[in-house]
Amino acid sequence: MPSARTWRRAAAVGGLGLAGVYAFEAAQYHRTAGKGFELEDPPAPGTPDFARMVEALTTAPLRQGNRVTVLRNGDEIFPAMLEAIRSAERTINFATYVYWTGSIAPEFAEALAERARAGVEVNVLLDAVGAAKMDRSLIDQLDDAGAKVAWFRPPKWYTLHKLNNRTHRKILVVDGKVGFTGGVGIAEEWTGNCEDPGHWRDTHVRVEGPAARDLFGGFLDNWAEATQCILSGPDHLPDIDGFDDGVQVQVTRSTAEKGSTDAEHLFYAAIACARERIWLTTAYFAPRRAFVEALCEAVGRGVDVCVLTNGPHIDKEVVRRAGHLTYRRMLECGVRIFEYQRTMLHAKVMIVDANWATIGSINFDNRSFALNDELNLSLRDRGITAGLEKHFLADLDDARELDLAAWRARPLRKRAKELGSAAVRREL
DSSP, rough: OHHHHHHHHHHHHHHHEEEEEEEEHHHHHHHHTOOOOOOSSSOOOTTHHHHHHHHHHHOOOOOEEEEEEESSSSHHHHHHHHHHTOSSSSEEEEEEBBBBOOOHHHHHHHHHHHHHTTTTTTEEEEEEETTTSOOHHHHHHHHHHHHHHESSSSOOGGGGGGGGBBOOOEEEEEEETEEEEOOBBBBBGGGGSSOTSSOOOOEEEEETTTHHHHHHHHHHHHHHHHHHHOOSTTTTTTTOOOOOOOOEEEEEEEEOOOOHHEEEEHHHHHHOOOOSEEEOSSEEOOOOHHHHHHHHHHHHHOOOOEEEEOOOOOOOHHHHHHHHHHHHHHHHHEEEEEEOOOSSSSOOEEEETEEEEEEOOOOOEEEIIIISSEEEEEEHHHHHHHHHHHHHHHHHEEEEEEEEEHHHHHHHHHHHHHHHHHGGGGGG
């Protein structure tokens, strides 16, 4: 049997190996951070040409005839999701990154368990890192009711190379016809109406129609890896007729890989093609240099570029500091940056021009663009975009705009903390 000294030596060698891998990948990130894309004859967002380009670039199929409802904060999001769950007749497929604590956690578990006891096929996929704080009694409740619960990439010695790549997708699909996606997690922080720092600001969407199949595809992608089971049949994949009054939707699902991802392609294309405005709401804003330059180039074309991100209530201050490293360049080129003051801002929405927007789980940082599995729903509709614009402007009332002169004069100790975040920049 190996001695304690042998185990310590093996652990040290393993640690050095992991450190070497991280150092190599960090250096690779810094070397490629400035590389962007060139778009020849860029089409305007919201046009058929742009939709076809996104379809070809991110393999996000064009789905016509969908009804989309934007849901703002837990007071709107959770009742709509629970109503859909309780109305399920055949299948419920539910994936989340965060499943923590609070009164909403057992309420969701009970709703899912009740449907499972009623004979509905209930599949629940939890990220092994994001949902690590979940009360295990809720897992037992789901298991006892007959629901199937799977964990995405739990730590194993033979999957350590994937440990840093999580599924950040938030997906609920009921009977294959009604779906939800966006930024919300299952925890007390998401309840309420962002009335104080204990209740977060977020955006989710409900979609009914053919695009629900693409949300199910995002779920199935991760479910198949976690369980080695591929779900099929009419209960999961029914025939779906579009609505005559519906809107065009594209669902982009992005997977961590070497090189650029579909998340990067989607956001870069939208920024490079913008003609009038880019209004970005994001929980974590720490763009690599290529995206900083793309936003500055948009300003140079006369585009109104506004970024709304977190202020003092952010839950990951290191990400905020990393983002601060990019602020001077953007403020100098004319990007307007606002930091949200009311509570933690967790929404991920980008509005481009008059009638195109994308909503989902993708943050404007390297973790979403390159390390996590993500999913966004993009739509073309003037009415829905106008509603999102109202949300954005309302959020600006609770934000503080940064001033270039004041930014240049900020204390040296703050600059030092920002520089310190560079060591872990790839992870953010």
